[in-house]
Amino acid sequence: MSTAKPLRKLDDLLDSRLMAKLDAVDVVSRKIFSGKMQGERRSKRRGQSVEFADFRPYVHGDDLRFVDWNIFGRLDRLFLKMFLEEEDLSLIIALDTSASMRVGNPDAFDYARRVAMALAYIGLVNQHRVSLVGFSEGRIERASNLRGRRKAAEVAQWLLAREPEGGSGFEPAMRLVGTSRQGRGVMVVLSDFLFPEGFEKGLAMVAGRGFDLFALQVLAPQVVDPSREGGITGDLLLVDSETGVETEVTVTPELLKIYKERLDRLCGALRNYCVRRDIVHMVVESSTPVDTLMLEYLRRRGLLR
């Protein structure tokens, strides 16, 4: 269990030093989504921006304001000038708030909240529409449509109010997220993906539905290697924090070896699943500094620029 001090305020989630660094970072979507409001992001939707996109023949009912009269003069035919519309980007941060996240030193849940805060801050600063979704026990809690730097405190408040409890219910939670989305965009799922029922059905609920999906698998160092200090050793009765199921374990080198193989297989399966569905998967230990993750790893993986 975590021995770090609990997170109480915005600074605990995101310190000013990192905040300053993040001001110059933006979220990159590999896809172009239509937004709801005019924003700073080029949209697929033809709109009213100054950036020319294409021509198309005029049809009855088109706005005559967009007719290219020069072409009409040369060709005597009506063509409509089409411009790219600049829209806002929807950034959805799904945070696993199941009990299983409260593990390790540094605590995986706190780490995930810090990452969520940092991502949300980037989104807010860049005038994106930021939505936070916490999921556990198949339910979701959300803070939707936050926009602008001023909302950072609200985001922090929301994150600080989250406490991990219960099981994850990943699939129903993702179904809810997938069906009630308020616009396409970038979705970052922060979870350990250690779901007894598996991660596939849950990811299927959001993959291929217009989201540019990032799966950030946050694992505590003690989960990655139980033989580390504070890990699992000796004759133990392990109690699952989500289900309460008790498992008698006698940790032996042989068992540890099998455990690590199992973890590798699980991560490998998640990675393969993500690759097939154009999802970016990334495993991150909660001991990794958040700024390193944000400014190096996520940039390298194309989520930030």
Next chain:
Amino acid sequence: MTSPASTLALTWVTPVAGAVLGASIIAPLVALWFLKLRRRKRVVSSTLLWTRSLADLRANTPFQRIRFSWLLLLQILAVVAIALALAQPEAEGLGSSGGRHVLMIDRSASMNAVERLDERGRELSEPVTRLELAKKAAKARVRELLGGGWFSSRASDVMIVAFGSRAEIQAPFTDSIPALEAAIDGISPTDEGTRLVEAIELARAFTANDRPDEIESALREAPPAIELYSDGRIADLDRIAPREGEPVIYHRVGQTTRNVAVSTISADRPPDQPDRIQVFAGLVNPQFEPARVTLQLAVDGTVRALTPDPIEIPAAEDRGGVFTPGRAQVVFRPIEQRDNAAIEVAIVEDDDLRDDDAAIAVVPPARRLAVLLVGDGGFLLRTLLEGLPAERFASVSVAEYDAMVEDGTYAGYDVVVLDGAIPKRLPTGRYLSFGATPPVEGLSAFGSHSSVFPRVVRDEHPVFRSASLDELFVSKMTAVQADRRFQVLAESAEGPMVVALDRSDLHLVHVTFDPLDSNWPFQRSFVNFVANAVDHLGRAGDSVVGRTLAPGEAIALKLPPGSSAVELALPTGRTERLTPDAGGNISWGPVPLAGLYRISFATAGRTERDERLVAVNIADAAEARLEPLETLQLGTTSVQGIAVASSSRGALWPWVLGLGLLIVLGEWWYYQRQVRV
């Protein structure tokens, strides 16, 4: 037959109970241990990976390999200790298979050796004899065989036999521990030799007849186990072969070897110096290293001489299994002693068997014999007897002798020589007769033989000392028949030539032919024979007994008529009252210990009490060898000895139980320490 292979240190009184408990608990304990393993609770984020990993692990191995754990080890140790305690281990025992046991306890001279170290070489708090060790071990064995224990219901019958040169049943088959212990306590030490055959035959005979009303069942019953408590120095071991199914257990007693013995003593008055006594002594060293001893010569308890320099006795040798002890002879300078005396030669130095460190000889007073020749003009014998150094010599006719018998004057002569004379009767006395058969019960003449020569001669008899009959030829001999009371000293193919009778009232040596009918008078052996015979007869039944007895023999004496208040003083200091029969004969025995036995009695008309001395010496030189025999060879079977413990055998199970409880406490402490982590 069973032969214990090696020394066993423990006895399990109830081994089955312990084994059953151990077997029934340890295996379930190991199984339960896994169920009740005290695991620390630990809340983890997810057991998903652990359950799958465990599934993988179990899929590979159906049973988990047992891991080392102090808790499991302590629990097993505790159960083992408690199971062992339930088996009631006792130190220095042999266990029992039930049935009947004959405990044979050696009480020969060598068992009087003093042991100063225990079987592990540690010094004992106080020295103890081998016999005491054997008795203690036998009593412990009795308790072991009959004591039972928890869950034990066996019932052995035990018999106690003590043996030396003779065997004696101390207790018949019984399961009464007090009776058996009392019987063992009643075994007293002796200086006898060691003969086991009689003991074994006695036990076997007793086994066959102890339940005459249950012959069938007795026959079906297995022969009793023979348990021998001895140092293994048994003279007749080669005559013993165990029967089929007859177990023999040899409890080896003792370990000391330090001993030197006075094996022989001879004290005689030289013919030319009757007032002096010449003493010879033989020494035996059974150790495999030379010994140096100092001898002292005591006369009636007063030391008269001491060897000026220590006497070297060479070491014993064992060549090809033939043991030869080192020997030395000592001759003392003749000492002045006219009266009868008890001569004792003793080793001054101390060793572990004191009983054989001294030998005693009783020498009669310096006295010359009075000899009476009865016959009608026998020139040959008259001349011969006149030449002997006799105090008094007379020659009378048969009629005169008969008259002397009537008036009692014959009693003034020590030996009567009958030269072909047949008196009317032979009263109490000592007689040497030639030719005519004297009127003695059990001896009868039935004819004559001619041309006879001796075939068998008992050369060892004193009368044949320097008197060989090899050249003897007899032209005419009276045919006689002698009953069992007579001893045939020389025998021809036709019948006895020389017979002897040693009765308490009559001593007779009879030659069945007239020397003049043979070539004997021309041989030197004749002169020696006559002198030996007169001397031998003259000493027989004398006021002091010159002959030495061996332990186990009986004292038999003829006291003067009218003797009363007879007392026998033993070497131990104890005094016994004896009652002579009508003829004045007394007998007591068998004598158990070596030493000087004094018989004192009162005679009518005398105020002073008379005294007779009997010397008893250890006759068996083999008893001097103390080194215990490791293995008994009985026929084709070797029986390995089991060392008898000098310390008392104690029950170990309380200690083992205590250890078990300590282990439980340790296990509890260890568990508490572990769960608090």
